[in-house]
Amino acid sequence: MFISLIADYGVGDPAFAEVKQRLLMALPNAQIHEISVPPFSTLATGFWVAQLGLNLGCPERLIYHNCAPRQDDPEARRDNEGEGLTYALLPNGVKVVGVNAGYTLSFIKEQAKALHTVNVSRGGSQFRSRDVFPPAAAAIAQEDFSVLGDVLDLSQIPDMPLDRVAWVDGYGNIKTTIPADTIILEPETKIVIRIGDVVSDAVYSDGSFRVPEGTLAFSPGSSGWSLPEGQPLRWIELFLRGGNAWERFGKPRVGQTIARIA
Numbered sequence: 001m002f003i004s005l006i007a008d009y010g011v012g013d014p015a016f017a018e019v020k021q022r023l024l025m026a027l028p029n030a031q032i033h034e035i036s037v038p039p040f041s042t043l044a045t046g047f048w049v050a051q052l053g054l055n056l057g058c059p060e061r062l063i064y065h066n067c068a069p070r071q072d073d074p075e076a077r078r079d080n081e082g083e084g085l086t087y088a089l090l091p092n093g094v095k096v097v098g099v100n101a102g103y104t105l106s107f108i109k110e111q112a113k114a115l116h117t118v119n120v121s122r123g124g125s126q127f128r129s130r131d132v133f134p135p136a137a138a139a140i141a142q143e144d145f146s147v148l149g150d151v152l153d154l155s156q157i158p159d160m161p162l163d164r165v166a167w168v169d170g171y172g173n174i175k176t177t178i179p180a181d182t183i184i185l186e187p188e189t190k191i192v193i194r195i196g197d198v199v200s201d202a203v204y205s206d207g208s209f210r211v212p213e214g215t216l217a218f219s220p221g222s223s224g225w226s227l228p229e230g231q232p233l234r235w236i237e238l239f240l241r242g243g244n245a246w247e248r249f250g251k252p253r254v255g256q257t258i259a260r261i262a
Helices: 014-026 042-053 134-141
Strands: 002-007 031-036 061-066 085-089 095-099 114-118 148-151 165-168 174-179 190-195 198-204 216-226 232-240 258-260
Touching: 002 014, 002 042, 014 031, 014 061, 014 134, 042 061, 042 095, 042 165, 042 174, 042 216, 061 134, 095 134, 174 216, 190 216
Parallel strands: 002 031, 002 061, 061 095, 198 216
Antiparallel strands: 085 095, 085 114, 114 148, 165 174, 174 232, 190 198, 190 258, 216 232
16 A cells, blocks of 8 residues: 655654554555645645546555645634545545545546545544544545545535646746646747746747746646546646746745736
């Protein structure tokens, strides 16, 4: 069993080790890889749930995600209660267990073959992903579906947010939620991009490295997956050859809107 643990604990945060210990109590032979997303970023969480879950990988996979801003109710919390736990089954057999918050399920909701609540407490601990959820996740990983609850209503899950910053990789490339097939431009077309208060010239390219050094490319990137009908979905990426696109735009945060103004 290969487990992708996606959470907003922070890079190097010992919280990852604590959650991994609990998961390994029930799944001692599992390999667990951790992915840290920005604090409260359900968009980044949902993006990586889909990118990892809907693409090729080993057959026995579980995605366990936790990004729970507790924004479903503005009132004071009783017993640290937060958003509920859910289960999704992807077309390739990948199981997804995690909190239904914001956009965490938005990128997979149309793909999921099953989508249920999970019958575990919504409270009981400030650290539910360590203290409350692991036994249910482990049960599902081992094909024990007795913990499943009601079918989720897709209309209650928001759609994928388009035209946003989805992720910034280690090279400063900006992955976006702009579908590549919505851009009808000839290669080498000059455009202007705005993120926040920063505006930059860019060149549309059908391949990031087909631009001169120092040029900001607006092109189909490395992220995407197949849609339910089978056609490929690729996301546009902003790539500054020989530089850092994220810094060019003043280090925008994940979730900021991207606009093409020319």
